Amino acid sequence: MRSLSFILGFLVLLGGVAASVYFLRPTPPLEQPDLGGLAPEPLGPPLFEDITARSGVNFTYQNGERTANHLAILESLGGGAGLIDYDGDGLLDIFLPGGGDYTGPDLKEIVGLPCKLYRNLGGGKFEDVTVTVGLDKLADGKPWFYTHGCAVADYDRDGWPDLLVTGWGRVALFRNVAVDPNDPKKGRRFLDVTDQAGLGSGILWSTSAAFGDLDGDGYPDIYICQYVDWSWKKHPACSYDGKIPDVCPPKSFDGLPHKVYRNTGQGSFVDVSKEANLRSGGPTASKGLGVLIIDLDGDGKPDIYVANDTVDNFLYLNRSKPGEIRFEERGQISGVALDDRGTPNGSMGLDAGDPERTGKPNLWVTNYENELHGLYRNDSKPGMAFFHFRTAAAGIAAIGQLFVGWGTAFVDADLDGWEDLVVTNGHAIRYPTGKNSSRKQRPVLLMNHQGKFRDASPRLGTYYDTPRLGRGLAAGDLDNDGRVDLVLSNMNEPAAVLRGIGGQDQHWLGVELVGKQHACVVGARVVLEADGQRQTRFAKGGGSYCSASDRRMNFGLGKAQPGRLIVHWPDGSQQQFTGLSPDRYYRLVQGQESAEPISAKK
Amino acid sequence: MSKQWSRTAILLLALLLAVGGAVWFWRQYPRRFLQAGKAALQARRYGEAREQFQQYLASRPNDAHAHLLAARACRWLREYYDAYEHLRRCREAGYQGEAVELEAALIAVQRGEEPTPALRQRAEQDDELALLALEVLIQYDLDTYQLHQALQGLTRYLEARPDDLQARLARGFVWERFLYFADAVEDYRQAVASHPNSERARLKLGETLLLAGTPQDALEQFDWLNKRYPERPEVRLGLARCRRRLGQLEEAKQLLDALANDQPNDGEILWERGQLELDRGNAAAAEPWFRKAATARPYDRRMAYSLSRCLLSLGKNEEAEKWTARVAELDADLKKMDQIRLAVMKRPEDAALRCEGGLLLLKNGEQQEGIRWLKLALRLDPTCAEARSALDRLAK
Numbered sequence: 001m002r003s004l005s006f007i008l009g010f011l012v013l014l015g016g017v018a019a020s021v022y023f024l025r026p027t028p029p030l031e032q033p034d035l036g037g038l039a040p041e042p043l044g045p046p047l048f049e050d051i052t053a054r055s056g057v058n059f060t061y062q063n064g065e066r067t068a069n070h071l072a073i074l075e076s077l078g079g080g081a082g083l084i085d086y087d088g089d090g091l092l093d094i095f096l097p098g099g100g101d102y103t104g105p106d107l108k109e110i111v112g113l114p115c116k117l118y119r120n121l122g123g124g125k126f127e128d129v130t131v132t133v134g135l136d137k138l139a140d141g142k143p144w145f146y147t148h149g150c151a152v153a154d155y156d157r158d159g160w161p162d163l164l165v166t167g168w169g170r171v172a173l174f175r176n177v178a179v180d181p182n183d184p185k186k187g188r189r190f191l192d193v194t195d196q197a198g199l200g201s202g203i204l205w206s207t208s209a210a211f212g213d214l215d216g217d218g219y220p221d222i223y224i225c226q227y228v229d230w231s232w233k234k235h236p237a238c239s240y241d242g243k244i245p246d247v248c249p250p251k252s253f254d255g256l257p258h259k260v261y262r263n264t265g266q267g268s269f270v271d272v273s274k275e276a277n278l279r280s281g282g283p284t285a286s287k288g289l290g291v292l293i294i295d296l297d298g299d300g301k302p303d304i305y306v307a308n309d310t311v312d313n314f315l316y317l318n319r320s321k322p323g324e325i326r327f328e329e330r331g332q333i334s335g336v337a338l339d340d341r342g343t344p345n346g347s348m349g350l351d352a353g354d355p356e357r358t359g360k361p362n363l364w365v366t367n368y369e370n371e372l373h374g375l376y377r378n379d380s381k382p383g384m385a386f387f388h389f390r391t392a393a394a395g396i397a398a399i400g401q402l403f404v405g406w407g408t409a410f411v412d413a414d415l416d417g418w419e420d421l422v423v424t425n426g427h428a429i430r431y432p433t434g435k436n437s438s439r440k441q442r443p444v445l446l447m448n449h450q451g452k453f454r455d456a457s458p459r460l461g462t463y464y465d466t467p468r469l470g471r472g473l474a475a476g477d478l479d480n481d482g483r484v485d486l487v488l489s490n491m492n493e494p495a496a497v498l499r500g501i502g503g504q505d506q507h508w509l510g511v512e513l514v515g516k517q518h519a520c521v522v523g524a525r526v527v528l529e530a531d532g533q534r535q536t537r538f539a540k541g542g543g544s545y546c547s548a549s550d551r552r553m554n555f556g557l558g559k560a561q562p563g564r565l566i567v568h569w570p571d572g573s574q575q576q577f578t579g580l581s582p583d584r585y586y587r588l589v590q591g592q593e594s595a596e597p598i599s600a601k602k
Numbered sequence: 603m604s605k606q607w608s609r610t611a612i613l614l615l616a617l618l619l620a621v622g623g624a625v626w627f628w629r630q631y632p633r634r635f636l637q638a639g640k641a642a643l644q645a646r647r648y649g650e651a652r653e654q655f656q657q658y659l660a661s662r663p664n665d666a667h668a669h670l671l672a673a674r675a676c677r678w679l680r681e682y683y684d685a686y687e688h689l690r691r692c693r694e695a696g697y698q699g700e701a702v703e704l705e706a707a708l709i710a711v712q713r714g715e716e717p718t719p720a721l722r723q724r725a726e727q728d729d730e731l732a733l734l735a736l737e738v739l740i741q742y743d744l745d746t747y748q749l750h751q752a753l754q755g756l757t758r759y760l761e762a763r764p765d766d767l768q769a770r771l772a773r774g775f776v777w778e779r780f781l782y783f784a785d786a787v788e789d790y791r792q793a794v795a796s797h798p799n800s801e802r803a804r805l806k807l808g809e810t811l812l813l814a815g816t817p818q819d820a821l822e823q824f825d826w827l828n829k830r831y832p833e834r835p836e837v838r839l840g841l842a843r844c845r846r847r848l849g850q851l852e853e854a855k856q857l858l859d860a861l862a863n864d865q866p867n868d869g870e871i872l873w874e875r876g877q878l879e880l881d882r883g884n885a886a887a888a889e890p891w892f893r894k895a896a897t898a899r900p901y902d903r904r905m906a907y908s909l910s911r912c913l914l915s916l917g918k919n920e921e922a923e924k925w926t927a928r929v930a931e932l933d934a935d936l937k938k939m940d941q942i943r944l945a946v947m948k949r950p951e952d953a954a955l956r957c958e959g960g961l962l963l964l965k966n967g968e969q970q971e972g973i974r975w976l977k978l979a980l981r982l983d984p985t986c987a988e989a990r991s992a993l994d995r996l997a998k
């Protein structure tokens with residue numbers, strides 16, 4: 001009995017010790033409180049509606065990989081999209097480069113596939129007018145070359161937008177002409193004037209191109225990016241995991257020198273690349289993919305920002321005089337050649353906007369995976385272009401470094417007066433390594449909340465649901481409702497048309513600038529005052545990736561009414577416009593006192 | 603009488619049991635050391651393994667297999683004399699065969715000898731000895747910058763032992779060296795999945811997600827680490843970086859201020875603090891941070907680059923130019939080193955290349971790595987005068 005008591009007592013003691021140990025164990029630290037900061041974007045209604053299926057736009061850019069498994073770097077670029085109101089009906093039409101394919105006994109003959117022009121019929125409907133307008137073939141019935149991009153401008157100042165198409169081995173310039181000069185009702189067509197314009201030679205591999213009056217004579221000159229010195233003779237075998245062959249990186253090739261052509265005003269262009277002080281190519285320079293022409297230092301002369309792949313981006317500050325194009329390359333010193341760590345990125349797409357409402361154009365660059373996209377705030381002072389890398393501060397770094405970004409644009413998707421950002425993504429190589437890295441990627445939408453961005457990609461609507469091989473992106477108001485729409489070109493997958501449906505209860509104002517005698521307006525700046533706030537938009541050439549966006553400017557107003565509108569023309573002159581009504585487009589002609597309301601077709 | 607007999611029988615039986623028990627205990631007790639040693643060896647706690655084997659061998663000095671295991675532990679501890687001694691005793695105890703010869707070959711490789719083709723072939727077989735050989739070959743390939751070979755070895759090793767933390771982290775490291783961050787993230791994720799309490803795996807995953815993932819994902823890892831190791835500077839720095847990337851500048855500032863106070867000479871922390879001031883739009887406040895960072899890490903081009911940018915934005919153009927020139931100088935060295943690394947992967951036996959790389963690394967403050975390269979150069983070519991004199995200078 002005594003031993004039983006002893007055992008029981010021992011057990012009780014043991015239990016007590018165990019309980020003490022349990023209750024007196026070190027308490028784990030409390031959950032780290034959420035430190036706040038930028039809250040995730042609340043889910044809101046979609047800001048875009050995918051209308052591709054019912055639009056009549058049914059086109060796929062082909063890169064050739066369906067025919068041959070060459071894994072050529074040529075196949076990695078894809079194509080862009082262009083918006084051009086070619087027939088002057090007030091509705092933007094859509095041009096889509098077709099890409100190319102391989103043929104011949106060893107499938108190494110590079111051939112082009114036809115591009116497409118879709119005429120905007122209104123109501124979100126388009127019709128294929130490629131053959132009617134003469135874009136099914138080049139001059140003398142020659143077939144298309146392997147195409148990538150396009151640029152739009154009225155190069156001959158006749159009031160009609162013309163079209164430049166870029167690609168492998170050459171470019172093509174199409175002049176917008178009347179079908180019958182005696183009967184305007186017969187419409188417009190395109191005439192391949194490449195050779196007559198002096199653009200028939202000298203190009204090895206053109207990607208993005210941009211128009212802008214660089215020498216101040218009113219005629220738009222051309223900047224053409226060239227990519228790398230690839231050919232079948234320079235086609236090494238590459239692999240990223242040591243086993244599976246893949247497309248070589250741009251580091252395997254020398255960069256090609258870019259080109260700048262001066263518009264003579266006589267319907268032709270002259271290659272002035274050398275005199276203009278463009279940088280030369282080489283293994284660590286000049287692998288151009290994107291170009292944007294815009295006045296960055298506020299001197300009225302449009303400057304040029306170039307996105308290069310894996311090497312320094314260029315910033316060419318304009319030092320031209322009439323008839324003489326000159327640049328000073330200031331990318332490194334101004335801070336836009338590299339990222340915040342001083343490293344060159346794989347840069348593809350570009351745009352400029354004023355997301356913080358500083359009145360100066362900030363630069364935006366889309367980059368490769370494992371890199372941050374670059375938002376560079378313009379802190380230039382007179383005589384010194386200077387930019388600060390603001391990606392992290394603007395909240396954009398929160399999206400991570402998962403994307404290979406291409407076409408992009410500042411768009412005010414919800415018409416709140418703050419420019420948002422949209423990016424289309426897709427991998428450049430065939431077999432990305434790592435389970436979380438896929439070839440097809442989803443697009444990104446970053447909503448701007450007074451200068452701070454939040455990821456709101458699902459608000460791109462159903463288009464967001466499917467990852468794609470995104471490349472080109474053109475932004476423009478296809479239905480003239482003040483909401484910017486998007487045309488996205490994907491590689492080996494159908495192009496898409498997204499209708500902007502955001503900000504339904506918000507006001508907006510649209511502006512079309514027309515220079516004196518149709519002079520090029522790139523470099524102009526427009527400031528809108530509304531409700532004590534100022535918004536600034538910039539007349540740009542190029543931008544995005546291999547694409548041409550709507551050159552009209554859209555201002556989201558929220559609940560405000562438009563106040564004074566000030567236009568700073570590239571020649572230094574200024575004009576003010578007042579009494580503007582919201583929710584409509586105005587044509588502002590340089591030198592004309594009043595703004596012309598445009599009765600826009602929908 | 604019968605009662606006395608039965609008592610005697612019980613006593614004898616008890617005695618027999620006691621003696622049997624003692625014998626059993628005497629035989630079995632040391633085995634605990636052997637088992638513990640094996641477990642420690644498996645877990646790569648080589649010091650502990652060696653101790654356990656020594657304890658076991660004190661009572662079982664002629665156990666050949668234990669000597670072989672002890673040799674393995676000593677080899678990994680780089681106690682090659684002891685390793686050879688254990689192998690000798692192993693052979694003396696009559697243990698012959700492939701395992702002993704393989705162990706001798708592995709010791710030779712770990713001591714710096716070039717692996718023989720036969721050893722490489724043996725490592726390709728599908729058994730435990732092959733994995734042993736593979737471990738050593740992987741280390742050799744990593745040490746001699748044969749990264750493609752190391753990667754192949756690690757992949758084979760992980761096919762056999764997918765949950766091996768060391769191998770998983772090592773392959774992540776190699777992916778990072780190749781700049782294949784997505785693959786590195788994948789390996790680190792798997793390391794965390796199989797070893798959720800490994801702070802090394804969590805830290806690597808968090809740091810790599812900051813390079814190739816999203817800051818929100820990285821934050822998850824750093825939060826986990828912060829709960830357990832709130833004082834570790836790398837954890838606090840990771841947290842601050844996540845907050846900054848998420849645009850949470852005030853939170854990042856609090857973390858970095860405390861960190862900079864505790865680690866006033868850590869270049870990475872100082873640089874991050876300077877960047878934060880730039881994010882806040884205050885270049886004047888960023889300048890002293892970048893100055894300190896550049897002093898703390900004089901060979902880091904990032905520090906020099908940020909200081910030059912900051913000075914430029916403050917209008918201190920003359921001094922900025924000096925730092926820009928410094929960046930260019932560092933860039934040239936980095937470019938050269940990249941070329942050497944690529945060349946070394948193609949020509950691993952080129953002593954002059956190793957020497958050039960070693961000297962360049964020393965010039966840029968990477969002393970340990972530089973010494974390793976120079977020693978490799980000397981091993982490949984003992985007459986390599988430049989490597990010898992550089993090492994002599996360092997020794998002095």
